[in-house]
Amino acid sequence: MTSILDRPLKARTFPGLGRRRRVVNNLAGLFVTTSTVVALAPLVYVLFSVIAKGYRAIASAAWWTQSQAGMTAFVAGGGAYHAIVGTLLQGLVCAVISVPISIMVAIYLVEYGGGTPLGRVASFMVDVLSGVPSIVAALFIYTLGVATFGLARSEFAVSLALVLLMLPVIVRATEEMLRIVPVDLREASYALGIPKWKTIARIVIPTGLSGIITGIMLAVARALGETAPLLILVGYSQSMGWDIFHGFIGSLPGMIYDQALAGAGVDPVPTDRLWGAALTLILVIAVINIGARVMSKIFAPASQGRSTRWPSGWTSRASTSITGRFRPSRM
Incomplete structure (x- = not known):
């Protein structure tokens, strides 16, 4: 019982x-x-x-393989190939410019000069940039670059404006990931006689790489959806363009704006194109966000053989990881 x-x-x-x-x-x-x-x-x-x-x-397959070159607002046909390529190219240029600068700033704030006057000023300016609207960044580049120094209205000028929006996102993400790297890892590396710069490059950054990549991808996703810098600094082209330093270029936000002016909501042709461009932009940003999550898991510390728990038992694993990266004969 x-x-x-x-x-x-x-x-x-x-x-x-x-x-x-x-x-x-x-x-x-x-x-x-x-x-x-x-x-x-x-x-x-x-x-x-x-x-x-x-x-x-x-x-339609034509949507992904054709541009709007030669098409009118009220004749069905063409696609968004030029806008998709232009948007991705814009994101690539922004990443190439912003990622190295942002990572270097974050390293300085965490490892070198966080408490110095320059570090405090840099941290304050990053906070200010995080609240700057995209149209203000575009007007700044137009006033300083286009009107003052004669910079051509181009995708490169747009990228400079978008870099100002991406910098605070990447800097803060990188800064937070570098701060959570255990101090014991740095000290173990220094105890082996490894210079500080090499410790940062080979130990600290790889440990926080997953979060850094996530911040980069999210910043790129934000930049791809901005419209104000495109309208002010480059405009929109219905044909394919590869020159980032001269002339108009296609983009998905620009295509949405162009079809809205062409009679979207009144005529079915520009209306379908507008909604198609909007859905394509959402898909592109969704793919980037999913890619950020996948890459975050791939580059997570546990997948690289590092323990994600750092109590007393971490020392042998950390020392093995560090000595495996650096041979004594090269010290």
Whole structure:
């Protein structure tokens, strides 16, 4: 016969709490859940609206292989190939410029001059840049580069404006990842006689690489959706263009704006193109975000053979990792 001790009863969630406190706790949970649903509902509605209205345009093979060169606003045909390539090229140029600068700034703030006057000024300016609207960055590049120094209105000028928006995101992501690297790793490296710069390059940065890559990809995704710098600094082209230093160039935000001016909402042809370009831009940004998550897992410390737990047992693993990277004969 089974006794009561063989079948222990489940403890109450809040033993000893009064009825009033349980009611207040349940109301707080309901409020948080409702707030989450209210925040997600508009996003889900917008997403399904874009998919429902844009899938017809992107379902055609011509959408991915042809440009809008020679097409009029009220004649169906053409695609968004020029805009897709232009958007990806813009993101690549922005990453090439912003990533090295951002990582170097973050390294300086964490490893060298975080408490110095220059470090405090740099940290303050990064915080200021994080709140600068894209149109202000575009006007700054136009005033300084185009109007003052004669820089051509081009995709390169747009990239300079977008770099100002990407810098704070990458700097803060890199800075946070470098700060969570255990100090014991650095000290173990220094104890082996490894210079500080090599410790940073071979130990500190690889340990925080997953978060750094995530910050880079999110910054690129943000830059790809900006429209104001495109309209001010380069404009929009319906044909394919590869020259980033001269002339107009196609982009998905520019295509959305162009089709809106061409009569989207009145005529079905520009309307379909507008929704198709919007859905394509969402897909591109979604792929970048998914890629950021995948790369974050690939470059996570655990996948590189480093322990993600750093109590007393980390020393042998860390020393093995460090000595495996540096041969004593090269010291």
